Amino acid sequence: MTTAETAKALTIAGSDSGGGAGIQADLKTFQELGVYGMSVLTAATAQNTLGVQGVFPLTAEAVARQLDSIGEDLTPDAVKTGMLFSADIIEATADRIAHYGWRNLVIDPVMVAKGGAPLLKADAAVTLIRDLLPLAMIITPNLPEAEMLTGTKLFKAEDIREAARRIHAMGPDMVIMKGGHAGGDLARDLLYDGTEFTVFESPRIHTMATHGTGCTYSAAITAGLAKGLTTTEAVRVAKDFIQAAIEDSLDIGSGHGPTNHFAYRRRRSQNGGELK
Numbered sequence: 001m002t003t004a005e006t007a008k009a010l011t012i013a014g015s016d017s018g019g020g021a022g023i024q025a026d027l028k029t030f031q032e033l034g035v036y037g038m039s040v041l042t043a044a045t046a047q048n049t050l051g052v053q054g055v056f057p058l059t060a061e062a063v064a065r066q067l068d069s070i071g072e073d074l075t076p077d078a079v080k081t082g083m084l085f086s087a088d089i090i091e092a093t094a095d096r097i098a099h100y101g102w103r104n105l106v107i108d109p110v111m112v113a114k115g116g117a118p119l120l121k122a123d124a125a126v127t128l129i130r131d132l133l134p135l136a137m138i139i140t141p142n143l144p145e146a147e148m149l150t151g152t153k154l155f156k157a158e159d160i161r162e163a164a165r166r167i168h169a170m171g172p173d174m175v176i177m178k179g180g181h182a183g184g185d186l187a188r189d190l191l192y193d194g195t196e197f198t199v200f201e202s203p204r205i206h207t208m209a210t211h212g213t214g215c216t217y218s219a220a221i222t223a224g225l226a227k228g229l230t231t232t233e234a235v236r237v238a239k240d241f242i243q244a245a246i247e248d249s250l251d252i253g254s255g256h257g258p259t260n261h262f263a264y265r266r267r268r269s270q271n272g273g274e275l276k
């Protein structure tokens, strides 16, 4: 019997009982991309394709203890954060990430679910910026999150670039401004590394099945970093992964359905392609 060296990724996020977003989306994505997934739960949400019916946060102590259990035994090759909910959970998370020196940190600054339910307390954004952003390799805001982080409305392409520069100045090595919420025929994401902008774009798919796109996309980036890809390579794979997941939609639930996490792998195996 042989034992292969396995890339390991950790998600620190909330549970989505409906399985389309949060911890569930992250672990499915890690698995599909050939990465061993670990999870630290911050909150349980009662959620389905119709919306969020309840939010039940864990204590900061429970989050810190889970992080210590990982840190005392397992070293993740990459880490992502999703729904962190409160300032004290963010403080505990930043403290343990810094303590263990975990690298390749991807921050999905989850603030509000698609249906409008708050997933981050109003007073916690300032803690996210102060404690977590300086530790990040990459942050992945959607447009409403970028508006919240910068306190500006983003109307034009130049506004989005300026917001990327301002978020970059808050500490992360790179910023990817996601274009899911913008109009137009293309879903255009903009990666900023402090010097250059790189565009990743794909045809916009007209569908209701976009629940969990942001979680899935940031988890795919995290999986790529865990496997040693460069950020640009990891974003390219993640863009292909989310495009396939939205295109091959699943008919699940009567609201905003989940994306199809196994579409990317199925397509690649049908095409004889190797998994990156």
Ligand SMILES: Nc1ncnc2c1ncn2[C@@H]1O[C@H](COP(=O)(O)OP(=O)(O)O)[C@@H](O)[C@H]1O
Binding pocket: 141, 142, 143, 178, 179, 180, 181, 187, 188, 189, 202, 203, 204, 205, 206, 207, 210, 212, 213, 214, 215, 217, 239, 242, 243, 246
């Ligand atoms: N309708 C769509 N068609 C194609 N790509 C999409 C669509 N909606 C979102 N995306 C892509 O999904 C990823 C997540 O973006 P977004 O939906 O903005 O995040 P969030 O779920 O955090 O709001 C991005 O790569 C974005 O371009």
Ligand SMILES: Cc1ncc(COP(=O)(O)OP(=O)(O)O)c(N)n1
Binding pocket: 013, 014, 015, 016, 021, 022, 023, 045, 047, 082, 083, 110, 112, 113, 114, 115, 119, 210, 211, 212, 213, 214, 215, 216
């Ligand atoms: C538990 C939990 N975490 C995060 C989200 C938000 O996920 P996202 O990928 O942004 O998808 P939508 O909520 O926009 O569909 C969530 N809903 N639940």
